[in-house]
Amino acid sequence: MATSPLDQFEVTPILPIQVGGLDLSYTNSALFMTLAVAGTVALLTFGVRRRSLVPTRLQSVAEMLYEVVANMVRDNVGSGGRQYFPFIFSLFMFILFGNLLGMIPGGFTFTSHIIVTFTLAFFIFVAVTIIGFWKHGLGYFGMFFPHGAPAWTAIILVPIEVVSYLSRPVSLSVRLFANMTVGHLMLKVIGGFILPMGLIGGLLPLGGLVAITALEFLIAVIQAYVFTILTCIYLNDALHMH
Amino acid sequence: MPQFDPSSFASQIFWLIVSFGVLYYLMARVALPRIAEVLEERSERIANDLEKAQALRKESDAVIEAYEEALAKARADAGAVIAATKAELADLTAAREKDFADKVALKTAESEARIAAVRAEMTEQVKAIATATAGDITRQIAGLDVANDAVSTAVAERVKETAA
Numbered sequence: 340m341a342t343s344p345l346d347q348f349e350v351t352p353i354l355p356i357q358v359g360g361l362d363l364s365y366t367n368s369a370l371f372m373t374l375a376v377a378g379t380v381a382l383l384t385f386g387v388r389r390r391s392l393v394p395t396r397l398q399s400v401a402e403m404l405y406e407v408v409a410n411m412v413r414d415n416v417g418s419g420g421r422q423y424f425p426f427i428f429s430l431f432m433f434i435l436f437g438n439l440l441g442m443i444p445g446g447f448t449f450t451s452h453i454i455v456t457f458t459l460a461f462f463i464f465v466a467v468t469i470i471g472f473w474k475h476g477l478g479y480f481g482m483f484f485p486h487g488a489p490a491w492t493a494i495i496l497v498p499i500e501v502v503s504y505l506s507r508p509v510s511l512s513v514r515l516f517a518n519m520t521v522g523h524l525m526l527k528v529i530g531g532f533i534l535p536m537g538l539i540g541g542l543l544p545l546g547g548l549v550a551i552t553a554l555e556f557l558i559a560v561i562q563a564y565v566f567t568i569l570t571c572i573y574l575n576d577a578l579h580m581h
Numbered sequence: 582m583p584q585f586d587p588s589s590f591a592s593q594i595f596w597l598i599v600s601f602g603v604l605y606y607l608m609a610r611v612a613l614p615r616i617a618e619v620l621e622e623r624s625e626r627i628a629n630d631l632e633k634a635q636a637l638r639k640e641s642d643a644v645i646e647a648y649e650e651a652l653a654k655a656r657a658d659a660g661a662v663i664a665a666t667k668a669e670l671a672d673l674t675a676a677r678e679k680d681f682a683d684k685v686a687l688k689t690a691e692s693e694a695r696i697a698a699v700r701a702e703m704t705e706q707v708k709a710i711a712t713a714t715a716g717d718i719t720r721q722i723a724g725l726d727v728a729n730d731a732v733s734t735a736v737a738e739r740v741k742e743t744a745a
Contacts, residue, residue, distance in 0.1 A: 345582055350589035361591050368589070369596035376604040383612035390619045392626060398619075405616045425609035433604055454590045455597055520584065 344527035348451060348520070367447045368455070375436035375449075379429075404432070408567070415571035419578045427574075430459070431567040438519065438559030442552070450562075451519035453512060460512035463570050471577035482580060511569055518562050522555045712736045 352364035383404075386397035394402055408428045412420045420427075434450055441448025449455050471479040483500040484493055529551065532544040583589070716732040719725050 348583040350583060350586075350593065352592075356592075362588065363592050363595045365596065366589065366592055368593050369600070372596055372600035376600045376607075379604060380607050380612065383608070383616065387612070387615055387619060390615070390622075392623055394619075401612075401616060402620060405613065405620070425613055426605060428613060429601065429605045429608045432608070433601055449593070449597075451584065452589075452593060453584050454593050458594050458597055459601075516584070520582075 344524050344531065347447070347523055347527060350452075368449045368452065371437065371440050371447045371449050372433075374440055375433055378436050378440070379432040383432075404428075411568055411571055415568060416575045416578065420571070420574060423574055427567060427570060430463075430570060431563055434459075434515070434566050435560065435563035438563055439556070441519065441523065442556060442559060448519050448523055450515055451523055453516040456512035456516045457508065459566075460508040463511070463573065464508035467570075467573045467577045470574070471580075474578060475580060479577075479580070482576065507573060511566065515562050515566050518558055522551075522558055525551055526555065708733075708736060708740065711740075 350366045350368050352366050353370060354365035356363045356365060382397070383401050386395070386401040389395070389398070391398060405428070408431050409424065412424050412427050416423070437448065437450040437455075440446055441451065468479075471482065475481070482504065483497050485496060485500075488496060526548065529544050529548050533541040533548065535541075536544060712729070712733045715736055716727065716729055719727050719732065
C-alpha cells in the first residue's frame, strides 16, 4: 500500500526498452499518454462515424469540442491561425484527457510531470519563434520593443521584454505542472487523514476530499483551456506581432 | 519528488513525442476534416432549406397576389355588367314610358277633338232648337210674323251676350 503522497507521481516501467544506453521504457506515464490519444481518437472518430445531420449525443460532444477550439483559434489568432488548428486542437485534447485521466483513482497524471509540460511548452516556444521570424524576418525583433515608446527607454524595456519572452515556456509549463502536482498532492494528503481520524472525526476530511475532488475536475478542464489559449496568444503574437 | 528524477526524462519525452505525433496525425488527417465536413454539410443544408422556404414563400405570395387580382377583376366585371344592365333597363323603361305618354296624349287629343266636335254639333242643335222654339213662341204668343233669319240673329246675339 502506498504510504507517501508522492508515490502517485512515480514513473514505473511496464515494458523495459533500452536503446543505445538510453532508457526508453514503456512506462505508466506512456500508458496514460496512449490512453489519452486513444480516448481522443475514439471520441472524435467513433462519435462522428455516422456523420448524422442531426448529431447523436457522442457526435454532439465531438462537435462541441471542435467548435470550442475553433472559436478559440478564430478569436485569438484570426483567420491566419487556421492551418495551426489541428495542432491546437490536439494539444487541448491531449492535456484535457491527461488531466482528466489523472482523476481516476490509482491512475497516473502525465501532466503533473514537469518534463512533459516543459517539452510541450518548449516545442511551442520554438515553433512560435520560428513562425515569427519566418513571417516577419528580422522585424520580429520588434517584439522586444513596444511601438511608440521613446527610444532611450529601450535600455530598460528591451531586457524586460526579452526576459518576459524567454520565460514564456517556463511559465506555461510550470503553471500546468504545479496545478496538477499540488492538486493531486492535496487529494492524497487529505485522503490520508480520513482513516487515522476515526469513524466520526474522519468525516471532516472526507467532506473536504469530496469538495476538492470536484474542484480538481474543474481545474483539470480550466488548465487545459488556459494552456491552449496561451498557446493561441503566443501564436497570434508571432503572426501579427503586437 | 519523482518529477525531478532525470532517469525517466528520456522515456517520457520519447513517448510524449510518439503519442502526441500519432494524435496530431490522426486529428489532422482523419478526425477533424470529417467533423468539419459534417458541420459544413449541416450549415449548407440549413442554408439550402432556408433558401427553399424563401422561394416557396415567394411563390405562394405570387399565387395569392394573382388570386387577389383575379378576384378584383371579377368584381369589376360584375360591377360593369350590373351597371350596363341597369342602364339598359332604364333606357327601356324611359322608352316605354315615353311611348305610353305619347299614346295617352294622342288619345287625349283625339278625345278632346271628338268632345269639341260633339259640343259644336250640340251647340248648333241647341241653337237651332232655340231659334225654332223662339220663332214658334214669338208667332203663337206674340202673334208676330218674324222671319226665321231675324230670330236666329237675335238668338245668336243673346247667346253671345250670355257667353260674355
